[in-house]
Amino acid sequence: MSGNNEHNEHHDDGHGGGHHVNYFAIYVALVVLFLISVAGPEVGRITGLPWITLITAFGIALVKANLVIDNFMHLKWEKRLMKWLLTTSVLLMVLMVAGISPDVLNHEGNNWENLAAKEATARGLGGDDHGDGDHAEEGGAAEVAEAAPAGFSAAGSFGTVCATCHGAGGQGDGPAGMALDPKPANFTDPAFWEGRDRARIVTVIRDGAAVVGGSALMAPWGALYTPEQLEEMADYVMSLRPN
């Protein structure tokens, strides 16, 4: 064939010219499988059988990957050593996933609880009606809700960052706050608001309670927020104030 040394060597290894794959047929098969996987969710919706989507999505992905790996990458004809090497990689990956998944899939165990994950889930699922409600007030613009992502919201940030200590409702009863001394502030307590104004709240959120003579347990959170977001956080805390 060509005069190229390596090219000849390549042919000598019994891999290159030895097999004849109908590449076009493989390609057509891949495209057909691809079309089925795109149609899957529709079929699942029409038939009301959502598991169809799972099969068409991931079952077909496995079949397609296998076709490509066997016939395009020619792993089928490759030395066994290579298959072992790649299988080892896949096994290591599966081992990693299997080892971590109990911690990630569960949000609590015998003696631990993943508060952040729990709250994220609660907020994400429950937050839906919340968001819709807000937008309904703005004139029922459902499309707006569609376009707006879960970006920054003071309520959302309070739920993630502050609620662990101050509680979801700001009553100072967050799970991590129980053990603290002094207790996290209860924003719904009229007594708390005596002698406190908005400027102080902004300062405390930004620079921590220590700068106003309070406890360092209330850390500075300024790095988390832009100045506007900081104002929104203060507004949110103010909104918890009982009248």
Next chain:
Amino acid sequence: MANAKPLATLRSATGIPTGRLAVWWVLASEVVIFGGLLGTYIMHRLGHPEWAEAASHTQTWIGAINTFVLLTSSFTAVLAHQAAEKGNGKEAAKLLGFTILGALTFLVIKSFEWANEISHGYTITANTFWSFYYTAAGLHALHVIAGAIIMGVVAVDAYRGRELHRVELIGIYWHFVDVVWIFLFPLLYIAK
């Protein structure tokens, strides 16, 4: 030419040509890189039912078109390999050219897709779903870019009838990039 090559590229204890052995090694480590990322994504996706809302905003049709583009580019890559085996460097170079075209099409479509999503506020920091979305698809896109560049180099050599065995090597890598997308597509676009 051949004599000037380092000895290691010409002999092989495994019976696998050294270049191909090296590509397989690269892919073995890529399996762990992408596998770790996708595995972590799957675990979080299963552990966080609320991600379904975020996931419902990915644009299935764009993902589908790109899947088709990559499948087709894999096809032209394997045809290039076939041409190279027959010693037809010019044909191989042409087919690699088509594959590069596929890579560029993929990237152009992807940049429109991302620009559209970012303009709607779905940025990498919007929430963890979108972080995974951009990280996984972005890492994949980097592989597409790298592949396209290397293919260009290989194609130029192949056109001059040189280093034809490399057509197969870059092909193997390219098919792997395709395989990764074959899994990314259902994960990010289909299973909502």
